[in-house]
Amino acid sequence: EIVMTQSPATLSVSPGERATLSCRASQSVTSSLAWYQQKPGQAPRLLIYGASTRATGIPGRFSGSGSGTEFTLTISSLQSEDFAVYYCQQYNHWPRTFGQGTKVEIK
């Protein structure tokens, strides 16, 4: 099973600042990597697939990069609605696996 490790567990950021979230895979997942955002009481929402392609309706301040085992989600200027938990998921191998999540909180 591919283990996905996200860091940091919690990221404290002020509105308007840049946030950088990391995700590492225990072995290569090529570019088969997705990022999800989840707010309390809501289902997750797909932000990024294919490591760097924004999903429908996702603002340009969200960007993804990386391939192989190292991936990054960058939120260029945090808005109030961006404070949430973010998960990465690999879909190159079975079973599909998620990271444990990074909580982005208001500093």
Place this chain on the structure above:
Amino acid sequence: EVQLVESGGGLGQPGGSLRLSCAASGFTFSDYNMNWVRQAPGTGLEWVSYISGSDNTIYYADSVKGRFTISRDNSKDSLFLQMNSLRDDDTAMYYCVSSLICSGGGCRTHWGQGTLVTVSS
């Protein structure tokens, strides 16, 4: 508009069974692979199972293999998860999730609102 509506959650006994359903609308259901993903209270996401659109290719997480069965009825635009031999650690919100659906130049996955399964005696 794509909609996924889960049902069938509730209280299950350890060792007992529950059957979850997911009613799909707004897209050609048979064209798309589907998944179940769960989330135990206060924890992260866990992928549970996958079924292909039409050739019945199926995969399971090790934690549910041999106990859960995924199926679909494309004539009724419905996805199912038969959950047997329930354990306490099956307690979670269960989400029905589509594969990428692309329209109007963009793609996204769709998630239902979830159905809560609680396993307790």
